[in-house]
Amino acid sequence: MVEKRPLLDFVSHAVLVVGAVLVAFPIYVCFVASTHSLEAIMQVPMPLLPGSHFLENYKQVLLAGSTKGSQAAVLDMLLNSTIMALVVPLGKITISILSAFAIVYFRFPMRNVFFWMIFVTLMLPVEVRIIPTFKVMADLGLLNTYAGLTLPLIASATATFLFRQFFMTIPDELAEAARMDGAGPMRFFVDVVWPLSKTTMAALFVIQFIYGWNQYLWPLLITSDESMYTVVIGIKRMIVGGDAANEWQLVMATAMLAMLPPAMVVLLMQKWFVKGLVETEK
Amino acid sequence: MADVSLRDVRKSYGAVQVIQGIGMDIADGEFVVMVGPSGCGKSTLLRMVAGLETITSGTISIGGRVVNDLEPKDRNIAMVFQNYALYPHMSVFDNMAYGLKIQGLAKAEIEARVQRAAGILELSKLLARRPRELSGGQRQRVAMGRAIVREPSVFLFDEPLSNLDAKLRVQMRSELQALHRRLGTTTLYVTHDQVEAMTLANRMMVMNGGHAEQIGAPLEVYSRPATAFVAAFIGSPPMNLVAGRMTADGGAIEGEGGVAIRLPVARPALAGREVLLGVRPEHLEGCAESEAMLQPDVDFMELLGSDSLVYGHLGTNKQGARVAARLHTSVVAKAGHLPLRFADEHLHLFDPASGKRIEP
Amino acid sequence: MDKRVTFRSAWLPYLLVAPQLAITVVFFFWPAGQAVWFSFQLQDAFGESTQFVWFDNFTSLFRDPHYLASFKTTAIFSAAVASLGIGFSLLLAVMADRVVRGALAYKTVLIWPYAVAAAVAGVLWSFLFAPSIGVVTFLLKGLGVDWNWIIKGDQAMLLVVVASVWKQISYNFLFFLAGLQSIPKSLIEAAAIDGAGPARRFWTIVLPLLSPTTFFLLVVNIVYAFFDTFGVIDSTTQGGPAQATQILVYKVYHDGVKAADIGGSSAQSVVLMAIVIALTAIQFRYIERKVHY
Numbered sequence: 001m002v003e004k005r006p007l008l009d010f011v012s013h014a015v016l017v018v019g020a021v022l023v024a025f026p027i028y029v030c031f032v033a034s035t036h037s038l039e040a041i042m043q044v045p046m047p048l049l050p051g052s053h054f055l056e057n058y059k060q061v062l063l064a065g066s067t068k069g070s071q072a073a074v075l076d077m078l079l080n081s082t083i084m085a086l087v088v089p090l091g092k093i094t095i096s097i098l099s100a101f102a103i104v105y106f107r108f109p110m111r112n113v114f115f116w117m118i119f120v121t122l123m124l125p126v127e128v129r130i131i132p133t134f135k136v137m138a139d140l141g142l143l144n145t146y147a148g149l150t151l152p153l154i155a156s157a158t159a160t161f162l163f164r165q166f167f168m169t170i171p172d173e174l175a176e177a178a179r180m181d182g183a184g185p186m187r188f189f190v191d192v193v194w195p196l197s198k199t200t201m202a203a204l205f206v207i208q209f210i211y212g213w214n215q216y217l218w219p220l221l222i223t224s225d226e227s228m229y230t231v232v233i234g235i236k237r238m239i240v241g242g243d244a245a246n247e248w249q250l251v252m253a254t255a256m257l258a259m260l261p262p263a264m265v266v267l268l269m270q271k272w273f274v275k276g277l278v279e280t281e282k
Numbered sequence: 283m284a285d286v287s288l289r290d291v292r293k294s295y296g297a298v299q300v301i302q303g304i305g306m307d308i309a310d311g312e313f314v315v316m317v318g319p320s321g322c323g324k325s326t327l328l329r330m331v332a333g334l335e336t337i338t339s340g341t342i343s344i345g346g347r348v349v350n351d352l353e354p355k356d357r358n359i360a361m362v363f364q365n366y367a368l369y370p371h372m373s374v375f376d377n378m379a380y381g382l383k384i385q386g387l388a389k390a391e392i393e394a395r396v397q398r399a400a401g402i403l404e405l406s407k408l409l410a411r412r413p414r415e416l417s418g419g420q421r422q423r424v425a426m427g428r429a430i431v432r433e434p435s436v437f438l439f440d441e442p443l444s445n446l447d448a449k450l451r452v453q454m455r456s457e458l459q460a461l462h463r464r465l466g467t468t469t470l471y472v473t474h475d476q477v478e479a480m481t482l483a484n485r486m487m488v489m490n491g492g493h494a495e496q497i498g499a500p501l502e503v504y505s506r507p508a509t510a511f512v513a514a515f516i517g518s519p520p521m522n523l524v525a526g527r528m529t530a531d532g533g534a535i536e537g538e539g540g541v542a543i544r545l546p547v548a549r550p551a552l553a554g555r556e557v558l559l560g561v562r563p564e565h566l567e568g569c570a571e572s573e574a575m576l577q578p579d580v581d582f583m584e585l586l587g588s589d590s591l592v593y594g595h596l597g598t599n600k601q602g603a604r605v606a607a608r609l610h611t612s613v614v615a616k617a618g619h620l621p622l623r624f625a626d627e628h629l630h631l632f633d634p635a636s637g638k639r640i641e642p
Numbered sequence: 643m644d645k646r647v648t649f650r651s652a653w654l655p656y657l658l659v660a661p662q663l664a665i666t667v668v669f670f671f672w673p674a675g676q677a678v679w680f681s682f683q684l685q686d687a688f689g690e691s692t693q694f695v696w697f698d699n700f701t702s703l704f705r706d707p708h709y710l711a712s713f714k715t716t717a718i719f720s721a722a723v724a725s726l727g728i729g730f731s732l733l734l735a736v737m738a739d740r741v742v743r744g745a746l747a748y749k750t751v752l753i754w755p756y757a758v759a760a761a762v763a764g765v766l767w768s769f770l771f772a773p774s775i776g777v778v779t780f781l782l783k784g785l786g787v788d789w790n791w792i793i794k795g796d797q798a799m800l801l802v803v804v805a806s807v808w809k810q811i812s813y814n815f816l817f818f819l820a821g822l823q824s825i826p827k828s829l830i831e832a833a834a835i836d837g838a839g840p841a842r843r844f845w846t847i848v849l850p851l852l853s854p855t856t857f858f859l860l861v862v863n864i865v866y867a868f869f870d871t872f873g874v875i876d877s878t879t880q881g882g883p884a885q886a887t888q889i890l891v892y893k894v895y896h897d898g899v900k901a902a903d904i905g906g907s908s909a910q911s912v913v914l915m916a917i918v919i920a921l922t923a924i925q926f927r928y929i930e931r932k933v934h935y
Contacts, residue, residue: 005840008740008840009740009741011737012737012740012741013737013741013744015733015734015737016734016737016738016741016744016748019730019733019734019737019748019752020748020751020752023751023752023754023755023808023811024751024754025770026763026766026767026770026808027754027758027766029766029769029770029777030766030769033769041775042775043775044774044775044780045777045780046775046777046780048777094661095661095662095665096662098658098659098661098662099658099659099661099662099663101658102654102655102656102658102659103655103659105647105648105649106648106649106650106651106654106655107648107650108651108652108655108656111655114659114663117663117666117667117671118662118663118666120670121666121670122922123918123919123922123923124670124674124915124918124919125865125869125870125918127869127872127891127894127895127914128674128677128869128891128894128911128914128915128918129670129673129674129677129911129915130894130895130898130899130911131677131680131894131898131899131904131907131908131911132672132673132674132675132676132677132680132908133669133673135673135676136668136669136672136673136676151665151668151669152669152670154665154669155665155666155669155670156670157662157666160662171365171367172647173363173364173365173366173367174367174369175647176334176361176363176367176647177361177363177367177368177369177428178369178380179334179353179354179355179647179649180332180354180355180359180360180361180381181355181380181381181384181428182355182381182384182385183380183384184649185649185651185654186654187384188649191369191380192369192371195371196370196371210756210757213759214757214758214759214760214761214762214873215759216759216760216761216872216873216876216877217872217873217876217895220876221899232759232761232762232873233761235761235762235765235877236761236765236876236877239765239877248769248772248775251765251769252769255762255765255766258759258762259757259758259759259762262757262758262759263754263757263758265757266753266754266756266757267750270750270753273753274753274816274820277756277813277816277817278816278817278820334647
């Protein structure tokens with residue numbers, strides 16, 4: 001704060017408030033809509049204060065899905081989403097920390113080749129290779145399975161890069177001291193590298209959890225069986241077309257449920273979230 | 283405890299030879315300091331003894347056993363790093379115990395050794411702390427503690443005091459001396475600070491560009507430097523070195539621009555020869571004009587209290603033959619010529635081409 | 643690039659790299675290679691026989707008016723998403739950097755949309771903009787706008803742009819905030835002493851110093867608009883009405899999955915791959931210069 005400019009301060013707050021309201025508005029409307037009956041929503045304009053159908057709507061979607069469109073119980077879909085959102089980060093972190101360790105702390109033939117092979121995966125998101133990846137999964141018999149849902153998403157190298165970057169900042173002398181102390185490479189990894197990597201892992205976990213939870217295109221392709229739907233897919237399947245024909249109150253309730261876990265993760269782990277975001281892309 | 287032997291040790295990175303044939307026998311219990319300017323190879327040499335760098339040719343032996351191909355952990359050595367290299371997530375106790383745990387020592391033995399080292403280094407109350415909660419001096423002591431508990435044959439120190447402030451450095455120097463007196467372990471110590479070298483060493487190796495210019499006890503290196511480099515490196519302010527040609531009678535040297543220094547004792551054998559004449563600032567005394575061997579023009583002075591440093595030049599070229607003298611403050615003139623003389627035993631002569639000492 | 647100290651082992655590094663390498667080869671290189679392979683082939687309607695047709699798929703692609711239209715649509719879409727996304731976020735970040743009180747509260751609200759899936763964002767906004775019952779529709783009709791995105795292509799585009807920008811604001815905001823906070827306060831103070839007011843300081847000092855962040859976000863936002871917005875499109879317009887919102891990645895999906903045109907879809911994938919590689923290469927070349935190990 002350089003000088004005192006009360007007018008500019010007021011404008012700053014005003015802009016931020018307007019921005020915050022605009023950003024929060026859709027979510028608020030979503031919540032309100034999820035607590036009303038369909039008739040109330042179909043009125044124009046829709047009421048902007050919460051209604052009384054909260055329990056009824058949520059119970060309906062959690063246990064039985066909507067009555068038109070997808071009939072999958074949202075509870076099942078939440079389970080699928082949770083599995084995906086946990087397996088992807090855990091899988092990614094595990095294989096990435098090991099390969100980053102190998103690439104940084106060993107010199108071996110083919111090291112550069114492996115490094116570039118992994119590097120290349122950063123360049124092509126899954127959306128670009130959907131058809132053939134689908135074919136590979138079909139050939140391997142992994143359609144409609146958790147393995148099929150998660151494995152292609154574990155393949156990208158964002159985590160490897162973050163770990164590599166972090167390992168480069170560990171002072172050389174630490175490894176030398178460990179070597180003098182008689183520690184072999186895996187001992188060094190377990191006793192020194194792993195504990196020091198905890199904040200990086202937390203940051204990665206937050207980002208990858210959200211990434212895994214919010215996946216859309218890939219689960220869309222690979223699951224045809226309703227029991228394997230994730231909640232994000234489930235919402236889409238509830239919308240049968242046109243706007244009058246949808247059970248909006250149920251769709252909105254499902255949307256709230258779909259937004260809640262990642263939002264919780266962001267809120268509770270905000271510090272790691274910001275760190276993970278800002279450092280992943282650098 | 284063991285002796286250390288370096289025989290024609292060399293190291294090359296590709297075509298560049300960074301360590302050029304160093305040899306030295308270090309006796310059991312000796313404190314040897316390797317000193318020299320940045321890039322002279324002293325740390326590389328230390329790391330070769332430690333096993334952190336490979337040896338291109340030559341042998342390094344510890345306790346009579348050639349260790350060229352042994353891993354650091356098998357050489358029975360311990361190292362203290364310049365920036366301590368403490369494991370940041372472990373307590374002081376765990377930092378010191380780590381190597382012992384890997385060796386598989388019994389818990390009771392580990393406890394005993396750590397407590398003993400902590401006692402020697404006054405760390406007993408800090409054993410539960412993390413490194414980030416300690417001051418620089420405390421961290422340095424933990425690093426030393428980690429080395430002590432291994433009860434090695436040789437201690438290796440890589441510029442351990444460089445990261446400490448001046449006052450702390452003086453204190454740690456005396457602590458290191460006390461430690462060495464107490465434990466008597468053979469020690470190799472690397473530093474760029476010649477004061478540390480002079481005060482700590484039993485013997486020192488002055489290094490330059492990958493080779494050893496001189497190996498000897500501190501006082502010997504100080505009073506009989508083997509080369510002009512050593513002469514200028516040891517001592518603060520550095521030894522005055524003036525280039526000139528010996529006169530026909532060997533009684534003085536004369537240089538460009540009217541530079542002239544009379545020798546206390548003539549050396550006719552060196553008549554006509556090009557030399558570098560060296561005399562330390564602390565060995566110059568003020569005198570009467572008639573007795574003066576050199577009379578520099580005074581450029582500026584640093585009044586340090588009882589002593590003063592006077593900086594001047596000989597001859598007409600201001601940037602030419604620069605001379606410094608450390609004199610009693612009462613003797614110092616304000617400006618103009620300063621008549622100075624020195625004793626013959628404090629005269630040093632070096633060959634300008636090779637830098638080597640010329641015996642008088 | 644390299645650590646000074648490394649361990650020596652003949653087999654351990656290979657073991658450590660193996661899992662990631664295996665997954666990468668099976669789920670990345672193999673399919674990517676197949677995409678390239680398929681793009682050179684023509685499959686008949688039943689998938690029975692395949693014919694190697696060299697670059698025919700590519701040439702017919704670039705002659706196809708629908709494909710070229712999709713290019714144009716994608717260009718407009720990503721330009722809109724990137725510029726609006728960056729513009730709004732920059733404004734919010736600059737304001738957030740100035741205020742002391744309530745900063746945490748604003749920040750918390752503004753980063754929420756990151757957690758929302760693209761598809762869910764699409765659903766939320768299509769609800770708000772629903773032609774008959776949407777809240778925003780109601781406001782627009784009150785202003786005299788005849789709103790029906792199901793019929794009008796331009797309005798459909800507006801819908802998906804709004805939903806996409808909304809979702810991306812958090813990301814851009816966080817990066818801009820970090821960028822602003824990394825500008826040394828002493829520079830701003832020196833400028834103030836030199837007599838520069840807030841507006842001038844912003845344009846002549848802050849914005850230039852922020853340019854690496856801005857450039858970085860530009861590339862990221864374009865890549866985002868190309869790919870991560872699939873969920874928005876599929877949950878709202880499905881590329882309609884009449885392909886008004888059919889961006890390139892959606893066409894890949896539509897042609898490959900709905901229309902079973904493997905060759906054409908693969909060729910489109912290859913084109914997209916080339917574009918992404920170019921964008922990422924630009925980004926890495928520019929950013930790597932700024933990164934020090």
